[in-house]
Amino acid sequence: MRVRPWMIVSVMWLAPAALATVDRIAQSRLSGDPLPGVPDLIWAGGDWLVYAFVTPVIFLYMEQLRSSVVGLARWVRRVPQLPAAASEAPAE
Secondary structure, eight states, rough: OOHHHHHHHHHHHHHHEEEEEEEEHHHHHHHHHOOOOOHHHHOOOOHHHHHHHHHHHHHHHHHHHHHHHHHHHHHHSSSSSEEEOOOGGGOO
8 A cells, every 4th residue: 555645644643642642641640630531531632633534635625626726727728819809909
C-alpha cells in the first residue's frame, strides 16, 4: 500500500491527541486528584482526533476541487474568443 500525504497528516494529528491525554493524566496526578476516567481522557484529546478523522475528507474534497478547476481551465481555453466590442474600437 502506498503512503499518501493525507495518511501522514492524519497520523500527525494523533501526537497532540496523545500529548493532551498524557497532560490530563499528569495534571490530575500532580494535583492529587484521582485518575480521570475514559470519558475525560477522550474529551482531553478529542478535538485532535476530530482533526485526524476530518483530514482525509478535506484532502479528498481538495483533490476533487483541483480536478474541476483544471477541467474548467481547459474548457475555457477551448472556448473561441469573441470579437472585441464596438465600444472598444479606436475613436476616429
